[in-house]
Amino acid sequence: GVAMARPGTVPEGDGDPLILNLQDHAKTLGNPVVMQGYGQPSKFEANLQRRQSPGLTRVPQASVSFAPLQGFFGIITPSGLHFERHHQGWIDIDPEQHRFMINGLVREAKVYTMDDLMRLPSVSRMHFIECGANSATEWGNVAVPTVQYTHGMLSCCEFTGVPLSVLLDDCGIDRKKAKFVLAEGGDGSAMTRTIDIARAMDDVIVAYGMNGEMLRPENGYPLRLVVPGVQGVSWVKWLRRIEVGDQPWASKDEAIHYIDLQPSGLHRQYTSVQECKSVITTPSGGQMLLEKGFHNITGLAWSGRGKVKRVDVSADGGRSWRTARLEGPVLGKCLTRFNIDWNWDGGPAILQSRAIDETGYVQPKINQLREVRGTKSIYHNNAIQSWNINEDGEVTNVQVA
Amino acid sequence: GVAMARPGTVPEGDGDPLILNLQDHAKTLGNPVVMQGYGQPSKFEANLQRRQSPGLTRVPQASVSFAPLQGFFGIITPSGLHFERHHQGWIDIDPEQHRFMINGLVREAKVYTMDDLMRLPSVSRMHFIECGANSATEWGNVAVPTVQYTHGMLSCCEFTGVPLSVLLDDCGIDRKKAKFVLAEGGDGSAMTRTIDIARAMDDVIVAYGMNGEMLRPENGYPLRLVVPGVQGVSWVKWLRRIEVGDQPWASKDEAIHYIDLQPSGLHRQYTSVQECKSVITTPSGGQMLLEKGFHNITGLAWSGRGKVKRVDVSADGGRSWRTARLEGPVLGKCLTRFNIDWNWDGGPAILQSRAIDETGYVQPKINQLREVRGTKSIYHNNAIQSWNINEDGEVTNVQVA
Amino acid sequence: DNYSGVGRAATPKEVAAWDIDVRPDFRGLPKGRGSVEQGQQIWDGKCASCHGTFGESNQVFTPIVGGTTKDDIKNGRVAALTGNSQPQRTTLMKVATISTLWDYVNRAMPWNAPKTLTTDEVYAVTAYMLNMGGIVADDFVMSDENIAEVQKRMPNRLGMTEKHGLWQTNGRPDVKNTACMKDCVKEVKITSELPSFARNANGNPVEQNRSIGAVRGVDLNKAA
Amino acid sequence: DNYSGVGRAATPKEVAAWDIDVRPDFRGLPKGRGSVEQGQQIWDGKCASCHGTFGESNQVFTPIVGGTTKDDIKNGRVAALTGNSQPQRTTLMKVATISTLWDYVNRAMPWNAPKTLTTDEVYAVTAYMLNMGGIVADDFVMSDENIAEVQKRMPNRLGMTEKHGLWQTNGRPDVKNTACMKDCVKEVKITSELPSFARNANGNPVEQNRSIGAVRGVDLNKAA
Ligand code: HEC
Ligand code: HEC
Ligand SMILES: [Ca+2]
Ligand SMILES: [Ca+2]
Ligand SMILES: [Ca+2]
Ligand SMILES: [Ca+2]
Ligand SMILES: [Ca+2]
Ligand SMILES: [Ca+2]
Ligand SMILES: [Co+2]
Ligand SMILES: [Co+2]
Incomplete structure (x- = not known):
């Protein structure tokens, strides 16, 4: 049997009172425009929130909030429900004060302001971002109940920014020697990840826009790296620097975490691609x-x-x-x-x-x-x-x- | 000459103090996850708001707010900045109480709850919506200063819902006699617009989703019509009813407004398509x-x-x-x-x-x-x-x- | 059917409760009647505060009454729609179909209490609006039986055309430009600019743009 | 250049201020030195409150120290990474490259006051963490000159592999399924279900789903 009684089954008598008796909002004047200069979801949508999984992490600044995939439509993730993953908390940087540097195997190390970056040729592309640890709880036995917690470290937005290749060329990248780049964040964790040069020169974006507006602070405002197809940790947030080099960096989040322990006891390092x-x-x-x-x-x-x-x-x-x-x-x-x-x-x-x-x-x-x-x-x-x-x-x- | 002094020009001395002296957020712990279960834009983005054009309309419930196109990236309009156009104010309907009816030239008039609609085959499509009056001020002379006011009755979202054709077929539409449908809103204005049957059976959607979440109240929560390529007034919000008929309805917003006065004194009626x-x-x-x-x-x-x-x-x-x-x-x-x-x-x-x-x-x-x-x-x-x-x-x- | 368990038949009373639309051929129009005199009372009590005693007010919306003539009633075309004699295009100048007025008042007016008039009241107040426009006499009583006669007196009843390419999906455009790439115009002349009194009318652009990017909003407080 | 007016050359001091990364080959490592003893003082004052006196704490993060043996130091592979002897995989069990520790402490620790240690302090506290893991002696002083020697004692220094298809863009997948459409499995067995103690652990689904749609969230307060 089915457990719940529901509205909208065949009405008794003349019909559904919600139709027969006009509802108040059909008989009154509604709200004015720009009551909200920046609009919000309906009050009836409050159940759809990003949420922490209790017990998964120990401190909320090095933690994750999961996106409520169970309530999403289409492919675009509403920016307010984009999953979060921070290692040292999120920050709201004054974009006028933000600087971006490129150094290493380039003809000239350069500094760009947001003004500079937003003058350069831009691209807009829709990409998913998935944390490398998405569905981690399921490697062993079933541990969590809902898709928000099994798969909610997943989002998809339209990103706008400058192709990294445009910037690397602007600095005169040494195409012969360059083998890897390091991306570095400007927050407390100064997150670093190595990206191989083939990807870096392909479809990686130094992005400021997300779903038509600027990135949200939780997602790296005012600048983050977008590394299509690659796990989220490489999409460095609050991006402050790219260094061009000839060897990978083995940074903390590619040498202690985001490594895959195999039955042999060996760890696979630098796994990047999120497979189908x-x-x-x-x-x-x-x-x-x-x-x-x-x-x-x-x-x-x-x-x-x-x-x-x-x-x-x-x-x-x-x-x-x-x-x-x-x-x-x-x-x-x-x-x-x-x-x-x-x-x-x-x-x-x-x-x-x-x-x-x-x-x-x-x-x-x-x-x-x-x-x-x-x-x-x-x-x-x-x-x-x-x-x-x-x-x-x-x-x-x-x-x- | 250029009027404004700007940050980021070549620094004097050792360099930019914003680089030489680490900023606070690089030396402290940031904010926790789910500080905002539903996230908001950075505080530095407050200038991007939808806005009324002073003097354009006389009352704010029959008015328009313009989207700040000057600050948008890509093609997706952030839902909070979607332009507004209401004729009798906006409302926030309890979706459990909402009903949708199809009647007229169908085998059986039917009532659907939101539960019913969300069980049916759904499609997700990205479409622009433009008010037929967008750029109206420019027919004569230049009257407004910025793109927000010249072109801001324009937005673009990913919409999810049931193809209208699926619903009309479910009610057994009389394909021979049906020539037009009427779409009707559930708000105070009970907005009505005629749509010809070729469009109605083609790509029109009875939509509940917008940019991955439910429609915003200002945009018709919980149900609106999406009529791709056609002016916004036909995208009836708070949709309560579709009637199938054999003649157009000449409703107020297709017989007194949204008609185009020609030099001959004749008005063109039923203009629908938003041209390139x-x-x-x-x-x-x-x-x-x-x-x-x-x-x-x-x-x-x-x-x-x-x-x-x-x-x-x-x-x-x-x-x-x-x-x-x-x-x-x-x-x-x-x-x-x-x-x-x-x-x-x-x-x-x-x-x-x-x-x-x-x-x-x-x-x-x-x-x-x-x-x-x-x-x-x-x-x-x-x-x-x-x-x-x-x-x-x-x-x-x-x-x- | 295909979608088992989804939706249900509407009851006749449910359809009746919502199926309120009235078409130009009067399909959907309920039986009823109302006099100009009754209409005036309703108007003065429930409408005039917003639309003005004579339907002339520009306060909350463009005027309903004005700009139509006896000749227009005869011709079925409102002459003032050509030329610039009328400052505003009123409702009665534009509307071709009386059903439109009846239907709209019935569904949406009074604005702050829509759908509260009785059927007879809608007949009455519609008649009164037409009376203010000189379309029906002071002693007229409008009903479902004579409304078609009134239609024949609507001043702009011949003023609409559906003969254009912007309705149907297969319609043809009326305006044609070409994709010229070089030497397309000899001399470029600015024919219109924002009048200086309008510069401030929409707020200060510096407050409507980001403080970063390739551009800033112009600061009208600073600009010359 | 192509993008005239965009960006500017970085000054050497600017690059120095931000270019702090240290690679496995020690490129980027600044000169300096620090003893285990000094490290212990820093640890007890600035690190132990979160990571535990012996680096064993599980309070704010997984333990840093533990699970490595003398044999591991000799072999360069941490034996406890196979089997289930260790409840947690500690930092020292996993990390193959000492540069990783040095670089990370230098950029991100202490967690609530990152980038506040001096270079010598980073040497010292890194040395102390290794000392807690039995990798360097109590009287050891680590410096840019001997760090390469310490690297040779890292317990899991041979524990990483880059030989897999999931890094490079042209890498080949390691797991293969086929797109069978019919009679793909004989019998379907449920091998794992949510343990009943975990049902409530993530909140009540009815509060995490809409009140409309094809489904509702299960109400754990009502459900059997
Ligand atoms: C509280 C203010 C208010 C009251 C009271 C009011 N109206 Fe209106 N009326 C408006 C507004 C505002 C509009 C324009 C609505 C829109 O933009 O769709 C309007 C539109 C109309 C129109 C359509 C005009 C056009 O050109 O589109 C008619 C006809 C009308 N009203 C008749 C009436 C009648 C009859 C009554 C009383 C029974 C009435 N109104 C009461 C505010 C009011
Ligand atoms: C206020 C709490 C706190 C203090 C104080 C602190 N840490 Fe940490 N430490 C953390 C947290 C939380 C993490 C995990 C960060 C992450 O998820 O990226 C961490 C990570 C680390 C790691 C990496 C562990 C791993 O396996 O990824 C090292 C090494 C470390 N800390 C050393 C130190 C040292 C050395 C100090 C003192 C100089 C210190 N910590 C002070 C909380 C702290
Ligand atoms: Ca049912
Ligand atoms: Ca009808
Ligand atoms: Ca400023
Ligand atoms: Ca410049
Ligand atoms: Ca470096
Ligand atoms: Ca409820
Ligand atoms: Co991470
Ligand atoms: Co409109």
């Missing part, structure tokens, strides 16, 4: 189907190697699969929204999605990942996610074999 | 170039007939033109961001942009529009915009011939 992955966001863990019958299964797919080519969905735990509709635009290193029709017969079901990217790579099952990498990698878990639906319509996080 | 248009957003009226030398000219282009094919930019008032770069994705009935390099020599200049859409239609000059339609149309002004730059770098709104 997908997840069903509705219905998903912690949700409850209201009724048997038609449902639209929807979710997100992405690949750090390029475009999503196809997404398949299973309702029987992976026995059989059907191909979902991809909403356009389907862009490289960007979230892709998928939808597929489904008639829930009221019986138990296990929902899964499986993405395939343009390289032909197929999103793996958790056991296939474990066979190669064991269960202690922490990072870079791109396994197929399973949601169990019971006869009451309740959806829970499970793993299957 | 573009505007340079930086540099634009009310702005001041800080310095001679390299600048990135950037702006927006769009067409209600489909995709933007090309944008040309002139710096000499239309004597000569160069083709700008279009940022991807270039989508149908969606804003397209363009950029082009420019070296300002410090002399006077007149900047213009001219968009061409996939039908081959070329955005017209204001005089070409006036030759056909006179100067009293009020609505549907898609003329080329001219920005004059004087030797001080000050940009002003001008018209040229």
